Amino acid sequence: MRDDGEKPKHVAKDVVDRIRRFRKLIHPAAALGRGYAPRSFTKAELDEFEDMYESVTQSLLYYI
Numbered sequence: 001m002r003d004d005g006e007k008p009k010h011v012a013k014d015v016v017d018r019i020r021r022f023r024k025l026i027h028p029a030a031a032l033g034r035g036y037a038p039r040s041f042t043k044a045e046l047d048e049f050e051d052m053y054e055s056v057t058q059s060l061l062y063y064i
Contacts, residue, residue, distance in 0.1 A: 015052040022049065 025031045031038070 015055065019049070019052055019056070 025034065025036045030036075
């Protein structure tokens with residue numbers, strides 16, 4: 001649980017692959033090969049990745 005008592009929005013094991021796939025798009029050749037256009041990245045997607053990051057971080061810190 002988080003400091004405010006709420007549970008994380010995502011379960012870390014469920015989002016790790018999605019984060020990994022997105023991280024690989026940092027390389028320009030990978031982004032072009034997959035047809036990823038950075039301009040198409042929306043605020044909603046950013047918010048979703050922020051929630052996933054928070055959930056994974058919380059899981060890591062919980063199990064340390």
